[in-house]
Amino acid sequence: MKKSNYSKSVVISVAIHALLIVLLLWGADFTFDNKQPVGNTIQATMVDPAMLNQQAQQIRQQRQAAKEAEQARQDRLEQQTAALETQRKAEAERIRQLKADKLAAEKQTREAEKQQQLQQQQALEAKAKAEAKAKADAKAKADAQAKADAQAKAEAQAKADAQAKADAKAKAEAKAKAEAKAKAEAKAKAEAKAKAEAKAKADAKAKAKAEAKAKAEAQAKQDAALNDMFSGLEAENAQRGGARGKHIADEVARYGAIYKQMIQQNLLVDQSFKGQECKLTLRLSANGLVLNVSQLAGNDTLCRAAKSAVLQVSEFPMPDNPDVVKQLRVINLTVSP
Structure with missing residues (x-):
């Protein structure tokens, strides 16, 4: 807007100067006197002095008027020039x-x-300072959190180490007890085997009578073994005490009796099993399906017969109580016909 006003002012100034030049040229006298040709002819004329004076007076007046007009014109030009100069300034x-x-x-x-x-x-500087402060605060917070996490991790690791040490100690104690028990069982088994061999030698003298008697005795021992196969589990539940523990123990015993009857129906007893023993571990699913049957110890032939009897059952009934189901999912089974 200011640039437009400046251009407009320059145009006006140029126009005023052009007008001043035109006025100066207009006021100038460009008239020329028409001179009469000069000849050699001389004509004598009578001149009236009064007329001559009158003509002279008229010429003087005309000259004076012309002079005054010229002066007035010059004054006007000067005034116009002064006005234009003032306007120009x-x-x-x-x-x-x-x-x-x-x-x-x-x-x-x-x-x-x-x-x-x-x-x-x-x-921008204030923003940069604020961002730097926020970054520093975030870093300090992250460092504090990392330090707290490291401390918590160290405490958790120390706790885990202490627990692992306690577990290792308990495991070592349990292993020592198991080894002592195994030694005692091996000793008892050896004594039983020696007695059985001695008895077998004595029975060999009356083979026919002994076979019938041995068969009856074997059947009785099989029934006794099947009746006792869940005794360890029932004893463990009985130690829980209380009404709820007693209920769980009763349910385990009840379902144990059912399982014994189902296994007994499929177990084939041979004369060679006499004096032998087999320990199995049964693993059942939550709905009673047999997942696995593994031999822990004992006579291989007897264990195969016992495993076959369990697998023929295939699926055992399960109670609705999840605590009882939990007790029945892993069963240690001892068979000694």
């Missing part, structure tokens, strides 16, 4: 003022832009 002053205003406005704009840039720079 005013226009020049106005143009100068416009330039000064433009320079001041540009200076003010530059100052405003500089101030704005300064404010933007200050805002």
